[in-house]
Structures are given as structure tokens and as C-alpha cells.
Amino acid sequence: MLDETEIAERTSARSTASSRQPDTDDPARALPKVATGIAGLDEVLRGGLPAGRPTLVCGGAGCGKTLMSMEFLVRGALEFDEPGAYISFEETEHELSQNVRSLGFDVDALVRDGKLVFDHVRVERQEIEEIGEYDLDGLFVRLGLAIDSVGARRVVLDTIESLFAGFSDMAVLRSELRRLFGWLKARGVTTIVTGERGDGTLTRQGLEEYVSDCVILLDHRVHDQVSTRRLRVVKYRGTSHGTNEYPFLIDEDGFSVLPVTSVGLNHAVSVERITTGIPRVDTMLGGEGYYRGSTILVSGTAGSGKTSLAAHFAASVCARGERCLYLAFEESPDQIMRNMRSIGLDLATPVEQGLLRIESARPTLHGLEMHLTQIHRLVEKFDPHAIVIDPISNLSSAGVALDATAMLLRLIDFLKARGTTALLVSLTGGEGVVEASGQGVSSLIDTWLILRDLEAGGERNRGLYVIKSRGMAHSNQIREFLITDAGIELQDVYVGSEGVLTGSLRAQQEARERAAAVAREQDSRRKQRELQRRRAAVEAQIAALQLEFAALEDEGRVSTSEHDARSAVMQTERDAAASRRGADTAASSSGSKQ
Amino acid sequence: MSTAMTDLHEGATSQWAGDEKWDLRLYIAGQTPKSVAAFNNLKRICEEHMPGRYRIEVIDLLENPRLAKEDQIVAIPTLVRKLPQPLRKIIGDLSDTERALVGLQLRPRT
Numbered sequence: 171m172l173d174e175t176e177i178a179e180r181t182s183a184r185s186t187a188s189s190r191q192p193d194t195d196d197p198a199r200a201l202p203k204v205a206t207g208i209a210g211l212d213e214v215l216r217g218g219l220p221a222g223r224p225t226l227v228c229g230g231a232g233c234g235k236t237l238m239s240m241e242f243l244v245r246g247a248l249e250f251d252e253p254g255a256y257i258s259f260e261e262t263e264h265e266l267s268q269n270v271r272s273l274g275f276d277v278d279a280l281v282r283d284g285k286l287v288f289d290h291v292r293v294e295r296q297e298i299e300e301i302g303e304y305d306l307d308g309l310f311v312r313l314g315l316a317i318d319s320v321g322a323r324r325v326v327l328d329t330i331e332s333l334f335a336g337f338s339d340m341a342v343l344r345s346e347l348r349r350l351f352g353w354l355k356a357r358g359v360t361t362i363v364t365g366e367r368g369d370g371t372l373t374r375q376g377l378e379e380y381v382s383d384c385v386i387l388l389d390h391r392v393h394d395q396v397s398t399r400r401l402r403v404v405k406y407r408g409t410s411h412g413t414n415e416y417p418f419l420i421d422e423d424g425f426s427v428l429p430v431t432s433v434g435l436n437h438a439v440s441v442e443r444i445t446t447g448i449p450r451v452d453t454m455l456g457g458e459g460y461y462r463g464s465t466i467l468v469s470g471t472a473g474s475g476k477t478s479l480a481a482h483f484a485a486s487v488c489a490r491g492e493r494c495l496y497l498a499f500e501e502s503p504d505q506i507m508r509n510m511r512s513i514g515l516d517l518a519t520p521v522e523q524g525l526l527r528i529e530s531a532r533p534t535l536h537g538l539e540m541h542l543t544q545i546h547r548l549v550e551k552f553d554p555h556a557i558v559i560d561p562i563s564n565l566s567s568a569g570v571a572l573d574a575t576a577m578l579l580r581l582i583d584f585l586k587a588r589g590t591t592a593l594l595v596s597l598t599g600g601e602g603v604v605e606a607s608g609q610g611v612s613s614l615i616d617t618w619l620i621l622r623d624l625e626a627g628g629e630r631n632r633g634l635y636v637i638k639s640r641g642m643a644h645s646n647q648i649r650e651f652l653i654t655d656a657g658i659e660l661q662d663v664y665v666g667s668e669g670v671l672t673g674s675l676r677a678q679q680e681a682r683e684r685a686a687a688v689a690r691e692q693d694s695r696r697k698q699r700e701l702q703r704r705r706a707a708v709e710a711q712i713a714a715l716q717l718e719f720a721a722l723e724d725e726g727r728v729s730t731s732e733h734d735a736r737s738a739v740m741q742t743e744r745d746a747a748a749s750r751r752g753a754d755t756a757a758s759s760s761g762s763k764q
Numbered sequence: 765m766s767t768a769m770t771d772l773h774e775g776a777t778s779q780w781a782g783d784e785k786w787d788l789r790l791y792i793a794g795q796t797p798k799s800v801a802a803f804n805n806l807k808r809i810c811e812e813h814m815p816g817r818y819r820i821e822v823i824d825l826l827e828n829p830r831l832a833k834e835d836q837i838v839a840i841p842t843l844v845r846k847l848p849q850p851l852r853k854i855i856g857d858l859s860d861t862e863r864a865l866v867g868l869q870l871r872p873r874t
Contacts, residue, residue: 292836299867302802302856307793307840308825308832315829337839 201408204252204324204360207245208238209547210427214403214412219384224351224361226381228373229388234399234420235364237273238388239326240266241425242362244275247285252323255287255316255359259332263288273424287320289313293336300338306346309333310353322359329364334375351380372404383407389415398538401427419543426543439463440589444490444556447482450660451619451634454649456642460617462555463589464640465582467612469596470621475632475653476595477501479621480558481510481517482658483593488520492555495548496528499564503528514656527552533564538577541565545581549590556591562611563597578611616640621651624663624672631672633663650676786810786818787847791832793825793840798857802841805858813870845869 203217212218219225219242227235243254258266266288267277280286289312317325330347337343354361363381365373372378378385385404390397400415418427443458452459460466466483470476480496487494498506506528507517520526529548533541549557559581565574578594585592594615612618618637623630632651636644650661650672664671664679671679790806792799803822810818825832825840835844839855845868858864865871 289833291838293838297851297853298839299852299854299863300856301854301863301867302805302859303798304839304841304856305796305798306838307796308791308837308842309839311793311825311829311832311840312837315833333838 203409204246205250206242207249208241208425208427209423209550210416210418211238211401211425214401214416214427215384215406216409216411219360219362220406220408221360222355222358223383224354224363224381225384225386226363226365226373226377227386227388228365228367228377230367230390233367233388233390234418234425235388236261236266236328237270237420238425239328239362239364240270240275240277241273243286243324243326244270244277244280244424246324247280253285253287253320254324254326255289255313255320255322256326256328257313257316258288258290258328259293259330260328262290272422273420274422275424284320287316287322289316291332293333295336295338298336303342304339305342306333306350309346310350313350313354317357317359325354325359325361327361327363329366331365331373331375331377347377347380378404388418398540417538417540417543419540419547421544421547423547426547438589444591445486446479447484447486448479448658448660450649451479451658454634454636454645454647454660455617455639456644458642460591461641462591463586464591464616465586465614466591466593466617466619467596467615468593468619468621469598471598471623474621474623475634475651475658476597476621477506477560478510478513478515478653478658479619479634479651480560480593480595481506481515483556484526484558485510485515485517485520487556487591488523488525491525493524493552494520494526495552495554495557496526497545497548497557497559498528498530499533499559499561501560502530512655513653513658527554538565538574542577542581546584549585549588554590556593557585558593558595560595561597562594575611579614582611582614624648624650626671627673627675627678629673629675633672634660784814784817784848786814786845787821788818789821789823789835789844789846791823791825791835791837791840791842791844796840799841801857801859802843805861805864806843809858809861809864809868809870813865 202221203215203219204221205212205218206215227238229235240256243256246252246254256266261269263281267281270277277286281288291309291312313325316322330350333343333347334340351361351363363377365375365377367387368374368376372385372387382405384406387402387404389400389402391400392398399418399420401418402415403411403413416427418425440462442462443460444462445452445459446455468476468479484494484496496506501509503521507521510517517526517528521528527548531541531544545557545559562574562578565577582592582594594611615638617639620635620637622633622635624633625631632653633648634651635648636646638644648663650663652659652661661676664676788806788810790799790803792802803820806820810820823831825837831837841855841857843854843858845852845854852867852869854864854867862871
């Protein structure tokens with residue numbers, strides 16, 4: 171047996187050795203923990219299970235207790251070099267190894283390598299007669315042997331409650347269980363004890379009474395025929411832990427918990443801009459497109475071109491050599507590729523290059539949490555720069571609307587924290603208000619584009635406008651959105667006295683305007699010419715008058731000089747006459763008055 | 765040594781026949797009071813009901829821990845009646861002789 175200090179040394183050495191230990195509160199004072207290696211669970215547990223102590227994992231039948239315990243051991247053996255012992259009270263070693271093979275764990279190899287040991291403890295009440303006093307030393311011996319044979323640091327007892335069915339003396343059983351947990355603690359092994367959920371209690375036999383350090387509750391519930399698995403840390407003595415219910419998933423990669431709600435709002439933001447894939451939409455968004463890492467919502471009615479817009483974005487991401495994950499909840503990958511080819515968008519090449527990954531799933535295939543966890547996992551695996559979810563509105567068919575909203579909030583949080591640009595497509599019902607299509611997530615959306623049908627003149631045309639776009643100047647105008655053989659094009663819509671016109675009405679209006687413009691120009695030219703003519707005429711008149719005036723002036727000058735000449739002559743004659751008459755000056759002056 | 769016993773009495777079907785050989789195994793884990801009591805009680809019963817026709821093999825699991833797994837032993841003390849067949853398991857210190865006799869099928873259930 172180990173003494174206390176040795177246990178402490180071992181556990182602390184182990185907790186520092188385990189690489190995946192996020193935010194422990196205070197490393198000096200924190201409880202030593204053992205990372206489980208199970209995706210997400212260590213985050214929820216703020217580092218892992220209490221080192222050297224038993225943890226109770228309880229839940230109803232089929233909730234995943236056994237798989238979780240098994241993964242705890244397998245990950246311990248593979249990732250942390252901590253051998254494990256699995257004491258099963260229900261399933262045989264063969265059954266267990268078969269069951270977890272589907273999760274990709276080769277338990278048999280681990281057993282061969284001496285990293286894992288199994289013991290199937292079978293207790294059959296019918297075969298056993300109880301006469302007199304007994305204890306469970308046999309179990310202790312077996313446990314001790316299992317632990318010693320591989321040097322186990324991790325132990326699973328699954329599920330020890332079966333003992334209650336095998337023995338009738340409850341008093342003995344309870345005192346033996348108490349002794350067992352004390353013994354396990356003294357051995358310093360980190361133990362998972364599983365327990366079946368009872369009526370109104372965590373476990374049928376009240377195991378939580380013995381295991382007081384950490385209790386994890388697994389839940390498998392069905393809502394509207396869709397099942398969801400959730401995990402909750404009921405208690406964890408001496409440490410903080412995530413207290414919410416976290417969805418978890420069991421699939422071919424094992425167990426994974428989704429601690430998305432632990433994501434805070436302190437993610438770094440990028441100032442880098444990335445194109446929308448359509449130059450004119452970039453122009454509408456301040457000329458540069460979306461912010462990298464932002465969340466974009468494209469909502470619109472059926473057939474308004476949402477998928478085409480999303481596909482353009484995806485193609486532009488891949489064109490930069492970045493990875494894009496396209497989650498399609500309505501169409502198969504082939505269908506999307508074919509449809510986009512028809513508008514001149516080649517998605518097949520980026521798919522072949524491994525830059526684009528299209529994942530299709532029916533929303534009703536699993537519960538929301540499963541979807542969320544799967545998206546989570548895909549994102550972790552593929553590590554995309556951008557993600558398209560087409561459409562998010564369908565997800566509400568996989569659960570209640572409120573859950574769908576909560577799920578999306580978590581998803582958006584998760585993507586934002588990773589700095590993944592997310593383009594979410596949302597389908598609006600025909601009669602609903604277009605702006606109400608945010609699935610309750612509009613407050614989290616950075617850029618919101620609306621595609622809407624503009625009906626007029628017996629035509630349906632597509633209009634695009636920006637409802638909001640945080641952190642950038644954006645256009646407030648409606649653009650007509652054309653899907654052509656060469657992709658999406660944007661046109662200015664006609665906005666004038668006739669209202670907003672699109673499609674052929676816009677074309678007609680434009681033609682009318684052109685005709686009117688031509689007419690106006692001709693008119694103006696005609697007026698110009700007339701004016702010129704009149705000006706010429708007036709100018710001619712002016713010239714004539716000027717000539718007349720010159721003539722008159724000339725005439726005036728001539729008559730004056732004649733008059734002067736005559737006057738001079740007359741004076742001369744008068745002077746001559748006066749001198750002839752010998753008149754005096756006065757007479758001459760009076761005479762001059764005549 | 766236990767395997768040497770298996771060829772004893774192949775077709776022992778009659779449980780109440782007086783000439784049956786009894787092959788008993790008592791699993792203990794150290795010399796605990798319960799184990800000692802069980803052995804003494806068992807010895808007494810055997811001497812009374814099948815003198816000379818029994819054999820008690822005491823297996824201390826502290827010395828042979830492997831047998832605990834192989835023979836599916838959980839509780840201590842456990843008495844296994846290997847012969848006569850069918851195999852019976854009795855746990856406890858056999859302090860209640862009457863019930864021990866019933867358990868060993870030396871006496872029919874009442």
C-alpha cells in the first residue's frame with residue numbers, strides 16, 4: 171500500500187504531466203486532477219477528474235456510462251501512459267471489447283500490451299446461498315490483482331450496483347462499499363464508478379453517498395422523437411466546474427462533450443476583410459467585404475438565391491487557398507455542385523483539392539445537440555477558415571425553436587472564438603416578415619444580408635440589401651440580384667418617381683428614360699439652333715442700325731461744318747459790311763443780335 | 765491439485781446416496797475470524813454427515829489471487845461444492861448449521 175505522501179506525489183506528478191489541462195483556477199491550491207482525454211469533458215471539469223479519488227458517473231440505461239468509462243481508460247492508456255483496470259459487473263470482457271471496437275478502440279491490443287486489464291465480476295443470486303457472515307474480500311483481492319497486474323492508475327467499476335442484486339445483506343454491502351471506496355482512495359487510483367439512475371435519486375442504491383467528490387450525471391432524453399444526450403457535473407468538491415448541461419455525442423470517434431457555453435465574449439477580432447465572392451456585394455459592404463471571423467446571416471424567402479450567394483462565398487474562400495466547410499441540411503453535395511455549375515460556379519475542383527468539404531445531413535437525423543456536437547467535431551477536424559451552414563432555419567425542425575436558438579448561440583460563440591468566418595443561411599417563410607428570420611440570433615450577427623423577392627409587373631425578381639454590418643460603412647440601397655450563367659450579378663434597381671422597379675419593368679423604365687432623354691436632347695438642340703438663328707438675326711439688325719447710326723452721325727458732322735462755314739462767311743460778310751458802314755462797336759454788337 | 769479431483773465421481777446424480785464423494789473448496793482471504801469460523805463449521809458438518817468421504821481444499825486468495833477471478837469469487841468466505849454436482853456456492857461463515865445443511869443439499873428445503 172502507498173502511504174499518503176507517495177500518493178500525493180504521484181497524483182501531482184500526473185496532473186502536471188497531463189498536457190490537456192485548461193484553466194485550473196489556482197494551480198497551487200487546486201485539487202490535483204487527472205485529464206480524462208475525452209474531448210470537451212476536461213474543459214467542463216476544469217482539468218479532469220479528481221486524482222486518486224472515485225468519481226460517480228450515473229445515468230439511465232443506455233446513456234453512455236460504459237462508453238465514457240471505457241474511453242477514460244483507453245485514453246489514459248494511450249495518451250497519458252496510465253494503465254487501467256476495468257471491473258465489469260455486467261458485461262464480459264469479450265462483449266465490452268466488441269462494444270468499444272465500434273468507437274475505434276482496440277481494447278484487445280491494449281490488453282495484450284499490458285495497458286489494460288479486465289475482470290468480469292459475475293454475481294448470480296440464484297447460485298449463491300448466504301449462510302452467516304461474509305464480506306467482499308474476494309472483490310478486494312480481484313481488484314488488487316487487476317490493479318497490480320498492469321500498474322493501473324485508473325479504475326472503472328461498472329456498475330457496482332449489480333452487487334446489490336447479488337447479495338441480500340444490505341448492511342454488509344453498504345459497509346463493504348464504504349470500505350471499498352476508502353481502499354481505492356488509499357491506493358491512489360482515479361476511479362470511475364457507474365450507477366444506474368434511480369427514481370428521484372441519482373443512483374438506485376444511493377452510491378452518491380459513498381462517492382462524494384465528483385458526481386457526473388449523464389442523460390439521454392427524447393423530445394419530439396429526437397434524442398439528445400446531455401452531461402452535467404452535479405458536484406465536484408473543492409473545485410469549480412461548468413455547471414450547465416452539456417450535450418455530448420457518442421460516435422465513431424468515441425465520446426465528446428460540447429462545452430460551448432463556457433466560451434466567453436472575449437474572443438479576439440480581426441480587422442482583415444475578406445471578399446464575399448461577388449465584387450458588387452463587396453462594394454456594398456464598404457468596398458471590402460466581410461470581416462474575417464465575423465458571422466454573416468443571409469436570410470430570404472425560398473428561391474431567393476441564398477445558396478448561390480453562400481456558394482460564391484465558399485468558392486471565394488477556396489480560391490484564396492483556404493478551407494471551407496459547407497454544411498448542407500437540404501441538399502446533397504452532388505446536388506449543390508451540379509446546381510452551382512449551372513450558374514458557372516465550379517465547386518467540384520475545390521472539393522477535389524480538399525479545400526471545400528460539403529457535409530450533408532438531414533436535420534431530423536439527430537437531435538440538435540448531436541448536430542451541434544457533430545459540427546463541433548467537423549470543425550475541429552477539418553479546421554476550416556470559413557463555414558457555411560445552409561440553412562440554419564431547418565435545424566429548428568430537429569428540436570424546439572428555443573433549443574435551436576440556444577444551439578445556434580453556442581455554435582456562433584464557438585465559431586467566433588475560433589475566428590472562423592461563418593455564413594449562416596436562413597430561410598424565411600413566405601408570409602413571415604423577412605427581417606424576422608434571424609432564428610433569434612440576429613443580435614449575434616455581424617453582417618446581415620437580406621434577399622427578397624420583389625414582385626411587380628407579373629415578375630418575381632430578387633433584391634439584395636444589407637440590414638446591418640457592424641464596423642463598416644455599408645450601402646443602404648437595394649440592389650437587384652441577378653443569377654446568370656456566369657454567377658451572381660448585382661444591378662442598381664430603378665428608384666424614382668415610379669417607385670422601386672426591377673427586372674423587365676426596370677428595363678422598360680430605363681428604355682423609357684432613354685427615349686425621353688433622346689427626345690429632350692433633340693428638343694434642346696432644336697431650341698439651341700433657333701436661338702442661334704434669332705441671335706444671328708438680331709446681330710444683323712444691330713449691324714444695320716449701327717450702319718444707320720454711323721450715317722446719321724456722319725450727316726450731323728457734315729451739317730455742323732457747313733453751318734460753321736456759313737456762319738464764318740456770314741460774320742465775315744457782316745464785318746465787312748460794318749466796316750463799310752463805319753458802324754461803332756455797339757451798333758455792331760446790337761446788329762449782331764439780329 | 766484441484767484438477768486431479770475432477771475425475772472423481774463422474775456420474776454422481778443421486779444427491780442423497782450415502783457413498784458420494786464430496787469435494788469442497790473454501791475460499792478465504794487471510795486468517796480472518798469469519799474464515800476460521802467457516803472452516804471450523806464446515807469441518808464439523810462434514811465430520812457429522814460424510815465422515816471419510818469428503819475433502820476440503822482451503823484456498824487463500826491472498827496467496828492465489830488469480831483464483832478469485834477464475835472461480836468468480838466475490839464474497840469471503842465462499843464455499844464451493846464442486847462435487848457432487850451440480851456446483852453450489854455458499855457464502856458466509858456457515859454459522860447457521862441447519863441452513864448450511866440445506867445449502868449443501870444434505871437436507872431438503874422445508
